[in-house]
Amino acid sequence: MIDRQIKDEIEEFLFTEAEVLDDRKLKAWLLMLTDDIEYVIPTRVSRDRDSDISQFSEESYHMFDDIHSLTARVARLGTEFAWSDNPAPRTRRYVTNVRLIQASEKGASVKSNLLLYWSIDESQHLISGERHDNFRRENGGWKLSKRTVLLDHVVLPTPNLATFL
């Protein structure tokens, strides 16, 4: 029963987060993260399916950020010289298949699927991946404390990652 409620709360968080990011309220998004957030997108390679080695690198990343570097990215995108973000990209995040892995009153570990439609100028792209998120309850509300995005791409389809997954 408690798990059901936590799952509902986390889902609501994820849907709200998608809206905040799609509406480009990046400073508001930073407030949804804990101060010790670890935000990681490992690189991926294609491998023999029977290989013992993970397709996801433990050494190299598309992003490996903490709250300070995320804040710097948001500050940069907020300047009038962030050409990668202008004209305004059109994004839509589809967050689905939310699975509660572990939960308590204080924290939760959740997997979900992400499909990001990303369009700027005339170009249009889809980025697909699985999120592994940890949440922590702070002052009565949930905050994201860790996110690992496992991409379904070995070659990113987008000319840049001027957005957050």
Next chain:
Amino acid sequence: MSNVKPGNYTDSGSERSTTISHAENNTQQLKGEVLITSMQDSLKLGLVPINIYNDEEIYRLELERIFLRNWIFLAHESEIPNVGDYVQRSIGQDSFIVVRDSQGKIRVHLDVCRHRGARLCVGDRGNTEVFRCPYHGWTYDTDGNLTGVPNRTQAYQGLKLDEWGLVSAPRVESYRGLVFTCLDPEIMSLEDYLGDFRWYLDIHLGLSPEGMEVIGDPHRWNVNADWKSGSDNFAGDSYHTQSLHRSILEIGLASKSAAGSGGSPNDIHVTECSGHSTSIRRNDPGSVFYWGYPEELHMTFSKSDLSFEQRELAERSVVHTGTIFPNLSLIHIGGTDDPAKPIAAWFSLRQWQPRGPGKMEAWSWTLVPKEASKEYKQRAHRVAVANFSPSGNFEQDDVVVWAGVARAGRGAYASHIGLHLNFQMGMEGMSQARQMTDWVGPGVVYDSNLEEGVQRTFFNSWLKSMVR
């Protein structure tokens, strides 16, 4: 000859721009060979036709004349340290297996089964003793020898195995850990091809006694821009940072000496260095900075075999960018991912893989001195990713403007009027850059980075390959 009248639609009023070849037919589009021929005149004037950034025929000719005939970078030796390790790499549209054979030698095989042409390589990287074709089961060893043909006695009795091994690249050579191949057996040695540029390359690759190593896997991403945009920018576009990367300066992620406006007396441009070029930003004389590597590594660097002059340059260095013709670029720089944190330095190799007219796949490798601590390597990679990668605060913006160039390059009107781009900075009467007569290293070296000879060097090499 086609219409090449760049002066007509700029207000530069430069006399030289109006004197180049005259039109026989104003409506003829600049295409393929005509574009190349016209460039023999226009490049001398610092002018480059925009259509070469997005043209079917130019692209096809580039694959034949540039990518089949020059030394092309494939991998770093540290990516395949053990016998049987392989990575899949490409040159243009051709896929190659780069593998360390049973003797530890690096070999490059076309990833094509000789029987029906199916691919052999499973995945981007791995380790294997044998490449087995899934189609009919032919097998090859890592040396490329055909070792197995199913039902051979009944079906292929007369087949001479030694005639049907994998197609191996005729030339594979390494330089300080960088593995290159050339598909033209007649080419000069890799050492001669790098030529005088080795003096500058050695500063990066020979900085630490143990050499540099790659961290993890390279970034790969599709960019709707031409491969030449990456090459010409990294050849030394020191002029763009103050405008394109202004956001970085505004929020304090980079210093003005690293990314501010050019023109400091500490900045130099090395042009026409065996066909390659590099841009160098330095601190004041006497500074020991080494791009921002931590001091404990400075001691290590002092044990490397660099010459006195090379070491002196390395000590003062803040940023080096450069391009080894045709499509391997480098950047050695320090940076941070948070204005409050100290900078960390790293070295990056980047390759601009042609994937069609006006399309490329960008690759980026982070390298660090082998002797660096595990913690430093991780920090350096985080900082590298935050600056130069698909998510990089610098690089995010570069690709956007390069896409604009490719977009313009396909325009029929741009072709019709023979639209040319200006690479004249530093030519006579244009800038205050002066050729240095007392510079300690090779190349034609200028005392300012406000000149575009570095990029003209790239296009001179391009043209040399395209006309021969």
